[in-house]
Amino acid sequence: MNRWFEAKGENSDVVISSRVRLARNLTKYNFSHKLKNKDAKQMVDDTLMKFEKMSEFENYNSYNFENLDQFQKIAMLERHVISPFLTNQSIAAGLVSPDENISIMLNEEDHIRIQAFVAGSDMETAYKNADIIDDSLSNVVEYAYNSKYGYLTTCPSNVGTGMRASYMLHLPALSGTNKLNGLAAEIGRFGLTIRCIYGEGTRGLGDIYQISNQVTLGFSESEIIDNLSNIVYQIVQQERTARRQYISRKRVSAEDVVYRSYGVLKYSRKISIKDAMALLSELRMGLEQGLLKVTAKHGFTIYSIMIGIQPANLQLIAERELTEEEIDIERAKFIRENLPLIQ
Incomplete structure (x- = not known):
């Protein structure tokens, strides 16, 4: 079975992937950074056991940091299966789909992080896949939720939907003409941020960048996706124009x-x-x-x-x-x- 990064999707000349990440916490425990090791282990072990018993995940691979060495953890990070934050946790576990397009992390910055990848520009499918998993998990655990504020999360910027949506883009033409600094300032006005996937500075390794929403409170999932997708579509067109101009001249x-x-x-x-x-x-x-x-x-x-x-x-x-x-x-x-x- 091909993994998501071994496939191509819509607008794949520029857009490598669409990703939705959902942050969820459990009512039974303090936030992750307030958990003592004993409680963190209990939360991870109990929650993982519940998830492993669910029929939806019978083909998923489970992992526990107790059984992984540092190279295995970093390799999962390199494949985007887990996050940098989770890599630094001593107590963590999770589930991964066979094609690695779905990942469930336990004891991340929040108790549960669900992420869904789709190759190319297809944020609707990424959200649908994450939402299906979210609904399934809510049947066996109790989420921390407030009728006024929405899902309660460790970071205030995630309160509300608890959703971060992001596109991974290949932008060699724009980064090669030093247009990304101005672009970063421009998209910031719309509540978005851009960062290098590999390396730091104005031009990351491989010219791979991630554009995502910064705020979730006060916006619905569809509003976040529409805002992000509209801006990214304009960036895709700018990148294509810059490529054509470069090739036509040289x-x-x-x-x-x-x-x-x-x-x-x-x-x-x-x-x-x-x-x-x-x-x-x-x-x-x-x-x-x-x-x-x-x-x-x-x-x-x-x-x-x-x-x-x-x-x-x-x-x-x-x-x-x-x-x-x-x-x-x-x-x-x-x-x-x-x-x-x-x-």
Whole structure:
């Protein structure tokens, strides 16, 4: 079964994924940051046991941090199965669907975090999938809910629907022309925020960015999704325009960059994460713009390679701890083995 990041969806030339995350807390316990270890363990163990007994999750994989080493946790983070916050928790557990598009985290910033991914721009389906899970869980646990304020959450900005919606975008043209700083200020006026997925600064590794809502109180789920989707659609059009303008002015140079990127990726024996992400970003744009064509491979996407070359996932494949140089060697090998041939 293909995982969500091994598939393409609507507007996938720019939009990598749509994600909905729901924050929920239980009436029986204090918020996670106020839980003592004994209570946190009881909350995690009891809740996980209830969820594992539900027929809806009979095909899901469950995990408990008691049984995972640090590399396994980080590898799950690299695949977006769990959050950075959960990675730093000593007591945590959860459930993951076979294609990893649905994840339920226990003892995150809130007691329960539900997240649903869909490839491409399809926020409605992401929300529908998360909502179905949310309704199922509410049958076996009691959520902390106030008739005036909505779902009660650790962070005040999540109170209300408890929903954060986000799109993951590939924006090489906009980031390459230094337009993202102005864009960040502009979308902030609409209650949205933009951040790098990999790395920090104005231009993240691989030119991958996440745009999400900041406030949930006072807005319905549909209002949050509509506002976010309308803004993201405009950004998608801006990125496409910037790509077309670049190629129309410098087509030969653009083709040269793409073919060089492919050559380095296909034949390198050692490559750093910084260089690999930059080259994969250039290759992804070239493929999406038709500057280069490759033989179709089942489940192949550039983003699946970007995830696969992250350090912890490479060490899981190797089944041992690797030195920094060995990671660079394994990264080059992974790319060679997974990059399709030019048509």
